[in-house]
Amino acid sequence: MISKNQLKQLRALSQKKQRKLQNLFLVQGEKNVLELLDSNLVIEQLFATQIFCEKHASRLTDLNIITCEEEELAKASTLVSNNAAIAIVKTPKQGESNSQGISIVLDGVADPGNLGTIIRVADWYGINELILSPDCADPYNPKVISATMGSFTRVNIIQTELTDYFSKQTRPVYGAYLGGESIHSTQFESDLILVMGSESHGIREHIASAISKKITIPAFGQAESLNVAMASGIILDNIKRCQG
Amino acid sequence: MISKNQLKQLRALSQKKQRKLQNLFLVQGEKNVLELLDSNLVIEQLFATQIFCEKHASRLTDLNIITCEEEELAKASTLVSNNAAIAIVKTPKQGESNSQGISIVLDGVADPGNLGTIIRVADWYGINELILSPDCADPYNPKVISATMGSFTRVNIIQTELTDYFSKQTRPVYGAYLGGESIHSTQFESDLILVMGSESHGIREHIASAISKKITIPAFGQAESLNVAMASGIILDNIKRCQG
Numbered sequence: 236m237i238s239k240n241q242l243k244q245l246r247a248l249s250q251k252k253q254r255k256l257q258n259l260f261l262v263q264g265e266k267n268v269l270e271l272l273d274s275n276l277v278i279e280q281l282f283a284t285q286i287f288c289e290k291h292a293s294r295l296t297d298l299n300i301i302t303c304e305e306e307e308l309a310k311a312s313t314l315v316s317n318n319a320a321i322a323i324v325k326t327p328k329q330g331e332s333n334s335q336g337i338s339i340v341l342d343g344v345a346d347p348g349n350l351g352t353i354i355r356v357a358d359w360y361g362i363n364e365l366i367l368s369p370d371c372a373d374p375y376n377p378k379v380i381s382a383t384m385g386s387f388t389r390v391n392i393i394q395t396e397l398t399d400y401f402s403k404q405t406r407p408v409y410g411a412y413l414g415g416e417s418i419h420s421t422q423f424e425s426d427l428i429l430v431m432g433s434e435s436h437g438i439r440e441h442i443a444s445a446i447s448k449k450i451t452i453p454a455f456g457q458a459e460s461l462n463v464a465m466a467s468g469i470i471l472d473n474i475k476r477c478q479g
Numbered sequence: 480m481i482s483k484n485q486l487k488q489l490r491a492l493s494q495k496k497q498r499k500l501q502n503l504f505l506v507q508g509e510k511n512v513l514e515l516l517d518s519n520l521v522i523e524q525l526f527a528t529q530i531f532c533e534k535h536a537s538r539l540t541d542l543n544i545i546t547c548e549e550e551e552l553a554k555a556s557t558l559v560s561n562n563a564a565i566a567i568v569k570t571p572k573q574g575e576s577n578s579q580g581i582s583i584v585l586d587g588v589a590d591p592g593n594l595g596t597i598i599r600v601a602d603w604y605g606i607n608e609l610i611l612s613p614d615c616a617d618p619y620n621p622k623v624i625s626a627t628m629g630s631f632t633r634v635n636i637i638q639t640e641l642t643d644y645f646s647k648q649t650r651p652v653y654g655a656y657l658g659g660e661s662i663h664s665t666q667f668e669s670d671l672i673l674v675m676g677s678e679s680h681g682i683r684e685h686i687a688s689a690i691s692k693k694i695t696i697p698a699f700g701q702a703e704s705l706n707v708a709m710a711s712g713i714i715l716d717n718i719k720r721c722q723g
Contacts, residue, residue: 356709361699386702419720455605455719458630461712465600468709469716475699476663 237282237307245282245311245321251373258326260375262387263312265319269294270385276324282308283320313377326375329393332400335426337474338364340408342397342442343433344463347372351382352464353431358386360471367394401445404428408447410438411466415449418473425478431467434460481526481551489526489555489565495617502570504619506631507556509563513538514629520568526552527564557621570619573637576644577608579670581718584610584652586641586686587677588707591616595626596708597675602630604715611638645689648672652691654682655710659693662717669722675711678704 237245247253248261259279262271265287271278272294281300288295288302305318312321332338339357344350350372357365365374372379374392383390393400401408409423410430430446432438438446452461452469461469481489491497492505503523506515509531515522516538525544532539532546549562556565576582583601588594594616601609609618616623618636627634637644645652653667654674674690676682682690696705696713705713 352706352709355702356705358700358702359696359698359705361701363700384702384704389701452603452716453719454603456602456607457605457633458599458602458628460628461600461603462596465596465709465712468705469712472696472713472716475697 237301237303237311241280241282241301242311244323248323249313249377251376254326254373254375259323260326260380261313261377262322262324262380263314263320263377264381267380267383267385267387268320268322270388271322271324274388276327276388279323279325281320281322282311284308284318287319314381329395330391332366332393332403333364334404335406336364337362337426338366338406338428339467339471340366340368340397340400340428340430341371341463342368342430342438343436344371344431345433347376347378348382349462349464350374350376351379351387353467354379354383354390354392355386356464356468356471358383358389359468360475362471363390365390365392366397366400367392368397369394397442397445401442408445409450410443410446410448411470412438412449412451413460415451417453418450418470419453421448421450421473421477423474423477427474429467429470429474431463431470434463481545481547481555485524485526485545486555488567492567493557493621495620498570498617498619503567504570504624505557505621506566506568506624507558507564507621508625511624511627511629511631512564512566514632515566515568518632520571520632523567523569525564525566526555528552528562531563558625573639574635576610576637576647578648579650580608581606581670582608582610582650582672583711583715584612584641584644584672584674585615585707586612586674586682587680588615588675589677591620591622592626593706593708594618594620595623595631597711598623598627598634598636599630600708600712600715602627602633603712604719606715607634609634609636610641610644611636612641613638641686641689645686652689653694653714654687654690654692655714656681656693656695657704659695661697662694662714663697665692665694665717665721667718667721671718673711673714673718675707675714678707
């Protein structure tokens with residue numbers, strides 16, 4: 236059973252302020268919790284149905300588990316549907332940023348769904364680092380975690396001032412703009428930084444000087460723009476194709 | 480001012496049943512309404528703020544317009560933020576399906592956000608036809624229209640039994656599967672049909688026999704799958720690159 240105090244804590248962790256204070260975040264739903272179990276992240280507490288516990292018994296040793304009814308989980312969950320499990324997880328320390336390979340930088344991407352989708356597609360293409368400007372969505376927002384479909388366990392996320400970040404980097408920096416070079420003809424290096432701006436303001440002026448090459452997804456129709464997550468995925472596909 | 484009856488109708492049109500009955504649908508928000516004004520779709524009634532009406536006066540002649548306050552619009556809108564306009568629009572008749580060019584077929588894509596995003600990326604790549612199985616999201620769902628960012632005016636949508644549809648088609652049919660040929664090495668024709676299944680069940684058995692070639696987005700990391708809208712965009716980019 237989920238106690239009143241536990242329910243209160245679960246609710247509290249849907250707020251960024253409380254996540255920062257308690258240094259904890261939520262992982263919800265079967266797929267995300269299973270990926271969590273396979274990761275090095277530290278689970279503080281797991282709320283799960285009897286069915287979930289029996290199905291995955293061998294993976295649940297040494298865990299602080301509270302079994303509960305589906306309805307309790309549904310009530311406690313911030314997701315539309317969750318009939319399996321919710322974990323309270325320790326927020327990992329931010330690591331050092333990479334100086335080689337491919338890193339993605341997001342400038343002001345505030346929508347949690349977009350951020351989660353970008354983490355998922357980054358993982359698909361084997362990119363393990365994402366740098367976020369301070370005004371991006373909180374990567375530990377439950378909506379972000381949910382949209383990653385487990386990929387939050389494999390992509391390192393560093394939220395920092397982008398000007399500081401770029402001052403320490405020597406890799407070529409590609410920025411997604413309207414009106415740059417077509418990604419269909421760009422020869423991407425194997426070490427690079429890809430910068431994506433938000434849909435509303437693009438890549439902002441204060442980091443524009445860090446961009447060494449402007450690139451564009453060629454349009455064949457009349458849509459004015461693409462969603463930033465979609466654009467990120469299409470550009471990553473073009474980058475990896477050059478290295479395939 | 481929006482009258483009680485008008486508010487009732489706006490609310491009714493958020494339901495599929497009422498949209499079918501009245502043969503009307505809603506277009507909400509500045510970007511979508513402006514694209515609507517540039518289209519051939521028939522606007523039955525437009526609710527808009529004074530500011531919107533003044534800003535776009537030259538485009539609003541011969542329209543049945545009701546000016547209202549921002550708060551009224553916000554209250555009437557099914558969208559999170561809408562401070563500009565809502566239009567009630569006649570649902571266009573389903574056209575005949577194309578027999579050449581590129582068509583996209585969606586099998587059981589029930590999420591309105593995904594469908595809207597696919598319409599938008601189809602428009603970006605100049606694809607003007609989308610075929611939906613009967614259990615796909617309703618293309619006139621307000622969430623679909625909203626996610627298209629105006630592209631709903633340029634992509635013809637036909638919702639029909641897919642087995643009927645395929646029986647009349649002679650173009651090669653590419654289906655997105657896990658474990659098909661890599662899209663990075665596929666030579667796509669300029670006339671083709673692309674079939675995308677839903678994230679949960681993929682392309683279903685009853686249409687599998689219509690697929691002439693199985694294709695796959697190559698994975699470089701460990702994510703198990705991609706969102707169907709993301710996958711559609713990446714495949715379209717690869718198709719159009721072959722024809723560029």
